[in-house]
Amino acid sequence: MSGTVVERDLRETAPTPPLVSLGMLFGAFLRITLSGFGGTLPWAHRILVDERRWLSPREFVDALSLCQFLPGPNVVNLSIVVGQRFRGVAGALAAFSGLVGAPFLIVLGLGVIYSRYGHAPVIDRALAGVSASAAGLVWAMGLKMAQHFQRVPRAVIVTLLGFFAVGVMQWPILPVILVLTPLSVAAAWVRR
Amino acid sequence: MKDDVSLWAIALLFGSLSLVAVGGANVVVPEMHRQAVDIGNWMSDTEFANLYAIVRAAPGPNMLIATMIGWKAAGLPGAVVATVAMCGPSCLLTYGVTRVWQRYQHTRWRAAVEAGLAPVTVGLVLASAYVLTRAADADWRAVAVTAVTAVVALGTRLNALWVLATAGVLGAAGLL
Numbered sequence: 001m002s003g004t005v006v007e008r009d010l011r012e013t014a015p016t017p018p019l020v021s022l023g024m025l026f027g028a029f030l031r032i033t034l035s036g037f038g039g040t041l042p043w044a045h046r047i048l049v050d051e052r053r054w055l056s057p058r059e060f061v062d063a064l065s066l067c068q069f070l071p072g073p074n075v076v077n078l079s080i081v082v083g084q085r086f087r088g089v090a091g092a093l094a095a096f097s098g099l100v101g102a103p104f105l106i107v108l109g110l111g112v113i114y115s116r117y118g119h120a121p122v123i124d125r126a127l128a129g130v131s132a133s134a135a136g137l138v139w140a141m142g143l144k145m146a147q148h149f150q151r152v153p154r155a156v157i158v159t160l161l162g163f164f165a166v167g168v169m170q171w172p173i174l175p176v177i178l179v180l181t182p183l184s185v186a187a188a189w190v191r192r
Numbered sequence: 193m194k195d196d197v198s199l200w201a202i203a204l205l206f207g208s209l210s211l212v213a214v215g216g217a218n219v220v221v222p223e224m225h226r227q228a229v230d231i232g233n234w235m236s237d238t239e240f241a242n243l244y245a246i247v248r249a250a251p252g253p254n255m256l257i258a259t260m261i262g263w264k265a266a267g268l269p270g271a272v273v274a275t276v277a278m279c280g281p282s283c284l285l286t287y288g289v290t291r292v293w294q295r296y297q298h299t300r301w302r303a304a305v306e307a308g309l310a311p312v313t314v315g316l317v318l319a320s321a322y323v324l325t326r327a328a329d330a331d332w333r334a335v336a337v338t339a340v341t342a343v344v345a346l347g348t349r350l351n352a353l354w355v356l357a358t359a360g361v362l363g364a365a366g367l368l
Contacts, residue, residue: 033252037356039324040253041317042345046352065309068316070289072210072282073217073255080286092287100275103252104259108271110246111260119242122364127249129363132334133356135324136341142318143346148310155311162315167322173215177312185308189301 018054020086022094028052029079029098038134040075040099042141048082055082061145069177075099154191158184197234197265199273206258206277213282215316217255224261234265255279333368 028047035043041064049060063085067077076099083095149155158180165176205227209220221244228234235243243260250256255278262274296302325338341355362368 035353036251036253037353037360038249040251042352061310061313062306064317065306065313066290066293067286068215068313069309070282070286071212071214072286073213073253073279074215075253076255076279077282077286080283081290084287084290089287092283096279096283099253100256100279103250103256104271104275107247107250107252107256107259108263108268110250111243111263114242114246124245125366125368126360126364127245128328128334129337129359129361129368130249130356131324131328132337132363132368133341133359135321135328136338136343136355137345137352138317138321138324139338139342140345142314142321143342145314145317149314152311155307158308158311159315159318162312163318163322165319166316167319170323173219173316177214177316180312180315181309184312185305188307189304 018052018086020054020091022087022090024052025083025087025091025094026098028054029082029095030102032075033099033103036075038130039138041078042134042137044075044078045141045144054086057145057148061148069181154184154187158187197232197270199266199269201232202262202265202270202273203277206262206274207281209258210278210281211285216320217253217257217278218320221257224257228261228265232265234261239264337362337368 032040032043032047035047045060048055049057055063063078063081064074066081067074070077076096079095079099080092083091083093085091087094146156146159149159162176162180165171165180166173205224209223213220225240229237229240240261243264244257247257247260248254256275258274258278259271263271266273293302325335328334328338337359341352341359344350344355345352359368
């Protein structure tokens with residue numbers, strides 16, 4: 001059982017890291033955030049993995065795992081991990097400011113407009129449409145990530161358990177993580 | 193009531209939430225609501241709901257709900273303090289852990305931990321997709337929008353912004 005999909009992917013990703021400047025980090029995360037109506041993670045996946053190829057699909061899952069298991073907003077943590085990886089402290093700051101700067105101003109602007117004019121039903125209806133569509137993007141990202149587990153039964157089982165517990169049953173995330181993670185890591189260790 | 197909220201109170205609230213928000217900012221939104229509406233009386237229930245709706249639909253990370261709460265409680269300084277407090281502690285932690293984590297690249301146990309974490313992460317992503325679908329979808333038309341978006345994103349190279357925009361226009365026109 002040495003050649004699972006997961007392990008092969010790990011070996012494929014070893015060679016040269018791409019050259020990424022501070023400006024590129026800032027720009028990529030600015031695009032991620034400005035595209036992220038109703039959610040930014042699917043755009044992080046699309047731009048970092050599919051478009052710029054800074055991370056392999058496998059590296060993205062690993063980076064996101066780290067971000068999800070550490071406290072704090074996931075995509076903010078992701079900007080730190082990706083920025084740090086290519087450019088250290090300066091990179092983390094560049095990615096972070098790209099991600100948070102512009103939406104900070106946009107959200108405050110919208111807040112001012114809202115508190116001055118109240119909200120219009122037509123905006124609510126448009127937002128409902130965007131939210132429904134944004135949910136579809138998260139499905140697509142999750143399914144794309146899950147494709148890599150096709151031939152790893154233990155990973156499929158853990159994925160389904162996590163989905164069922166937190167999604168369908170709506171159990172709180174933290175206890176689910178605390179129970180599921182040790183089991184999953186132990187299974188991964190034993191199956192090597 | 194606005195001016196009574198001290199920046200320290202805001203910093204303390206979001207600084208501590210930053211370090212307990214395992215799984216993302218959405219996890220601590222109920223606690224933000226409790227502090228800002230029920231305990232602190234910084235805003236009404238409806239105001240909170242509307243601000244959260246704005247944040248979720250606007251471009252950018254959902255943690256900006258902290259920015260909005262800080263702004264509502266203490267103006268622009270409040271917004272800055274809330275944002276920095278919500279991101280600062282967790283960012284520092286993430287930075288430190290990433291540095292340490294890199295040192296163990298190519299070790300057997302790190303490979304096992306990553307292989308074990310990955311499916312949990314993907315399960316949580318799919319769970320959040322499910323929760324978002326349940327929250328957004330009033331009826332079959334909204335479900336159809338969710339499904340069509342997913343199919344387009346998986347099966348084509350079309351920029352998903354077009355799909356989001358179309359869904360927004362359909363919604364505004366009252367067709368959803």
